Amino acid sequence: METTLINQNKHWTGKKYAGLINRQLLQRLLLHKNTKEVQILLGIRRSGKSTMFKLFINELLKNKSGKTVLYINFDDPNYYETWKNASLIYRIIEGAEKITSGKIQYLFLDEIQNVDAWEKFVKSIYDSGVFKKIFVTGSNSSLLEGDYTKMLSGRYIAHYVYPLSFDEIKSFEKINNQISLLQNKSKVMVLSENILQYGSFPEIFKQKKQQVKEDILNSYFETILLKDCIASKNIRDIRTFKEFTIYLISNLATPYSYNSIAKAIGSNDGTIKDYFASLSDAFLIYEINQFSFKFKEQIKSNKKAYCIDNGLIHIASEKFSANSGKIFENLVFNELIKLGFNQIYYYSDNAECDFIVKQNRTLMAFQVCFELNAGNIDRERSGIEKAMKQLGITIGYIITMDKPSIKTNKNEVIPFWELEKIVKLVI
Numbered sequence: 139m140e141t142t143l144i145n146q147n148k149h150w151t152g153k154k155y156a157g158l159i160n161r162q163l164l165q166r167l168l169l170h171k172n173t174k175e176v177q178i179l180l181g182i183r184r185s186g187k188s189t190m191f192k193l194f195i196n197e198l199l200k201n202k203s204g205k206t207v208l209y210i211n212f213d214d215p216n217y218y219e220t221w222k223n224a225s226l227i228y229r230i231i232e233g234a235e236k237i238t239s240g241k242i243q244y245l246f247l248d249e250i251q252n253v254d255a256w257e258k259f260v261k262s263i264y265d266s267g268v269f270k271k272i273f274v275t276g277s278n279s280s281l282l283e284g285d286y287t288k289m290l291s292g293r294y295i296a297h298y299v300y301p302l303s304f305d306e307i308k309s310f311e312k313i314n315n316q317i318s319l320l321q322n323k324s325k326v327m328v329l330s331e332n333i334l335q336y337g338s339f340p341e342i343f344k345q346k347k348q349q350v351k352e353d354i355l356n357s358y359f360e361t362i363l364l365k366d367c368i369a370s371k372n373i374r375d376i377r378t379f380k381e382f383t384i385y386l387i388s389n390l391a392t393p394y395s396y397n398s399i400a401k402a403i404g405s406n407d408g409t410i411k412d413y414f415a416s417l418s419d420a421f422l423i424y425e426i427n428q429f430s431f432k433f434k435e436q437i438k439s440n441k442k443a444y445c446i447d448n449g450l451i452h453i454a455s456e457k458f459s460a461n462s463g464k465i466f467e468n469l470v471f472n473e474l475i476k477l478g479f480n481q482i483y484y485y486s487d488n489a490e491c492d493f494i495v496k497q498n499r500t501l502m503a504f505q506v507c508f509e510l511n512a513g514n515i516d517r518e519r520s521g522i523e524k525a526m527k528q529l530g531i532t533i534g535y536i537i538t539m540d541k542p543s544i545k546t547n548k549n550e551v552i553p554f555w556e557l558e559k560i561v562k563l564v565i
Contacts, residue, residue: 337449
């Protein structure tokens with residue numbers, strides 16, 4: 139155990155972690171540095187939750203000793219005994235304090251979902267006040283459902299970690315303002331095309347070779363399915379589950395009912411709902427409803443699904459990779475989520491509009507078009523403008539892969555690489 143602790147806590151030497159991509163969420167976490175609440179980071183595997191820990195530890199090292207910080211990654215098989223007995227975490231902490239000859243003040247527990255009854259342990263150490271701050275990560279949304287929520291009620295603040303946003307990518311590339319954006323237009327387009335195909339997992343973004351990207355993405359996809367879906371939810375019919383997943387990813391951004399998918403893969407509604415829940419809990423798939431002012435109609439409507447990262451689409455579906463329009467729509471959906479828009483719907487009622495977004499009490503309409511040209515501009519404008527009129531929406535945007543911002547009668551055309559400016563406009 140000592141070797142594992144030393145390997146996972148290189149900050150004990152006082153040296154900061156290098157080669158990290160800065161994440162915008164860090165500033166939000168730092169706001170809570172001196173609050174008592176447990177900070178829980180949730181998100182798909184390999185999205186950068188562990189990196190968030192390292193970034194935060196780097197901040198602590200500015201005026202704290204690294205030996206006051208303990209990081210434990212429960213994905214490591216050396217901690218297998220704790221997976222069935224959370225109380226053994228005390229033994230790990232004691233072992234760390236013997237090595238550092240001091241008291242641990244900041245505790246970082248990574249991939250905590252591997253530990254049975256972890257919430258009882260966290261509640262116990264929180265209530266005891268032994269640590270100044272406790273951080274937890276998990277790769278499953280059910281981490282904060284049911285009994286977990288009851289046990290930790292009022293004791294935690296949850297944050298979501300996604301693969302890199304395009305704004306974070308531009309910042310890493312030193313493209314931080316409108317001037318540098320215009321000066322590096324060709325580079326911005328290359329970056330856009332790269333994440334359109336390979337997504338924006340931090341490790342994938344760092345890689346330059348196509349084969350390396352695909353090998354890593356294959357590993358991610360298989361691990362997420364096996365560990366965070368099949369094993370976590372005790373799925374027995376693995377073949378059907380994988381067929382369902384491939385089918386779904388091959389038909390993203392297309393309306394469906396559970397019954398239609400069940401017929402397509404030879405299953406039943408109940409099983410399909412369980413499979414959806416598994417993919418959703420692992421943050422692999424997001425499901426949205428058709429917009430309606432009546433909640434019951436939203437629930438009864440056909441759904442649309444989107445994948446958390448375009449790189450996983452590239453790996454999982456050859457058919458889907460040929461449809462640039464749907465791939466781009468998936469990319470825009472993810473960017474909207476990363477920008478903080480979490481109430482997203484589609485609209486299809488005598489008018490077609492890709493996304494209706496609700497932010498506070500404001501409704502916005504988004505039409506996604508990979509390439510806006512003379513052959514499709516009337517159709518795209520008509521769809522969004524009809525939807526806006528029917529729903530009484532005054533804010534509308536057409537998002538394209540590459541188009542200078544221009545004003546239209548009722549909406550604005552914005553290139554994907556300027557999408558973050560919408561947040562500033564709304565605020």
